[in-house]
Amino acid sequence: MNKYLKCSLIALGVLIVLFGLFSAQRWYAIKQANIEATNICENDELISKLILDNINPFSKFKFLKKRNTDCKVLLISNKVDALNLQTGSFCSALDASTNSVSMLVYAYINDMYDRQTASKELKMMLNLMQPYNYCNEYLNDMVVLIKLKKRYGL
Secondary structure, three states, rough: OOHHHHHHHHHHEEEEEEEEHHHHHHHHHHHHHHHHHHOOOOOOOHHHHHHHHHHHHHHHHHHHHHHHHHHHHHHHHOOOHHHHHHHHHHHHHHHHHHHHHHHHHHHHHHHHOOOOHHHHHHHHHHHHHHHHHOOOHHHHHHHHHHHHHHOOOO
16 A cells, blocks of 8 residues: 555656646746737837846847847838828837847847848848938937948948
């Protein structure tokens, strides 16, 4: 009888550990799905948290691509309103977009040695930012991106 009790306790312990691992994996997947659904372009607090959490270089590149994509989505979705209304509420996306594309270009050039893709990303962002030329930040951001373009010969 004592033998069966030990086996039962061991089996119960294994089930508890497996359930705990499954729950942790599921919680992580839900957390990642929530981050994937969130536009992180202008969310500086979330960006700082994600940078601190993701030290792995592959995670860093994935994060940079996501942030750049989110900034593109933000610029495209506000393009019509920015052209028609020309209010300052859309201008904060320019600085965030400049930061995101700059970091992505640096990653492509310094980490991946892919100048062609870096040039493509930079040109695309420059075109997406043009409807926001009424913003005060526009000229400064264009100067930063053009200097980056000239520095690396993109």
